[in-house]
Amino acid sequence: MRLFLAIIVCKLLRFAGRLVGKGSSLPGKYALKICPDALGRVKLPEYIVAVTGSNGKTSTVEMVAAILRAGGRSVVYNEEGSNQIEGVTTLILGGCSLGGRLRGDVLLLESDERYARRSFRWFHPTHFVITNLYRDQLTRNGHPEWVYDAILPAVHPETTLVLNADDPLVSRFAQDHEKVKWFGLDRCSISTEEHRGIYHDGAICPVCHARMEYGCYHYEHIGHYRCTSCSYGRQKTDFTVTALDLESGKLTIDEGTEISLAFKSIYNVYNILAAWSVCSLAGVDREVMTSVINNYILKNGRMVRFTLGGHRGTLLTSKHENSVAYDTNLGYIAGTEEPCQVLVIVDAISRKYFTGETSWLWDVDFEQLNRPHVQKVLLCGKYVHDLAMRFDYTDIPAERIACYDAVSQAAGALEEDGGSEALYVVTCFSDRDKLLGLVKREEG
Secondary structure (H helix, E strand, O other): OHHHHHHHHHHHHHHHHHHOOOOOOHHHHHHHHHOOOHHHHOEOOOEEEEEEOOOOHHHHHHHHHHHHHHOOOOEEEOOOOOOOHHHHHHHHHHOEOOOOEEOOOEEEEEOOOOOHHHHOOOOOOOEEEEOOOOOOOHHHHOOHHHHHHHHHHHOOOOOEEEEEOOOHHHHHHHOOOOOEEEEEEOOOOOOEOOOOOOOOOOOEOOOOOOEEEEEEEEEOOEEEEEEOOOOOEOOOOOEEEEEEEOOOOEEEEOOOEEEEOOOOOHHHHHHHHHHHHHHHHOOOOHHHHHHHHOOOOOOOOOEEEEEEOOEEEEEEEOOOOOHHHHHHHHHHHHHHOOOEEEEEEOOOOOOOOOOOOOHHHHHOOHHHHOOOOEEEEEEEOOOHHHHHHHHHOOOOOHHHEEEEOOHHHHHHHHHHOOOOOEEEEEEOHHHHHHHHOOOEEOOO
16 A cells, blocks of 8 residues: 555655656655655566666666667657656656556666665666766765775676776776676777876776786777786777777777767766677667667757857866866867867756856866867856866867856857857856857757
C-alpha cells in the first residue's frame, strides 16, 4: 500500500510540476517520505544503464538514449538531468504502472557522482559507465580522489563497469572487480609527449603513490600511463578510437567505422566512444549506432548557436569550478583560427548553492586565448573583477580585453560594435540563459 500511495503522489506532483515547468525532484522527495524503500520494491527492466563522472554525463546519456531508441528499445531516462536520488525516484515511480512495474526495455540514468551510492542502494545497474574524474566544484566535491571514494560504494559486484581506460583514477574502479569493459583512444593526431595544463592530477599513481610515467597525453592527465613502481597502468581497450583528426572532424572506431563530428572537441570524442561502448554491450547493431552518432548534434544545450548583432555566436557550456571543462572549450576556440571575439561570463557560480569561491579561475589556462585570431576578449558578470585579475597574469594584451559588470552590458556592446566576427561564449548553465534571453537562437 505504501508503494502504491508513493506512486500516486509522485505521478500527481510530477503532472502538476510539468504544468508550471518544475517538478523533476520534488515528487521523488515526497514519494520517498511515504515509502523510503520504494526503489527496492518496483520491478525494473532487464537493462539498467547508469552514467556518472565529473564531465560528459548528460551528453553521453542523451546519445545512448538516441542509439537505443533507434535500435528499437523503449528507453526511460532522466532527460531533465535531475540526477540525484530524488530525481531518480521521480523518474522511476513516474514511469511505473500502479502495480509498480517500470514501462520500458531500458532504464537509463545520469547519476550525480557524489550521490550515486544513494541512488543505487536499493538496486544496481547492469552497466555502469564512468567517464572521468577531474577537479570539480571545490566547495562541493573537493579533490577527485574524494569523488572516487564517494562513487565506490555504488559499484556492485554483478555490475559490468564500462570504464575510461585513459583516466588513471577511473581505471582504479576495476581493482578486484570481475566484470569490466574498457574504452579509450590510441595515440593520435592530438596526442602529445608533454603534459598540457596548469596542474597534473595523473602525476602520482592512485594505488601506490609512486611517480606515474606517460607514453602520451590526449589532454590534461588523460592518456597512456603506467606506474614506475607497481604494476598499475592503462589497460588494453575493448572499444577504441583508432584514428582521430579533430581538424577535419573525423574519428575511426575499432579501425572499421568512421564517424563525422558535428562538434570537433576531444570531450565529444570521449562521449561518443562511451555511448558506443555501452550500446555495443547492449547488443545494438553497428550500422544503427553509426547512423545515429554520425554528425550528431546534442539537444541538451551544451552547445548553442545564435546571432547577436552582426556576430554568429556559439555558446560552449563550460562548467564553473571545473578547469578541465574550461580548458577543453578554450582549446576548441584556439584551434578554430577564424577571426573571433570571446565572451567569458561568471555571474553566478552555481545554480544549487551559493559560493564566492573563485580560486578555480587560476587553474584555467586562459593563455590559450592569446592567439592572433582572437581579436577581443570580453569579461562580464558579478565576478568580472576576479576574472580581470586572472587575465592580468596572462600575456594577452590589455587593449584586447574589455570588462562589463552585467551580461546585458556586454551583449549590448557586441550588438552595437558593427563587427561580423565569430563570437564564442564560455560560461556555465548557471549563467547561460542570462545571455540566451538577449540573442536570437538558431533552430535545429
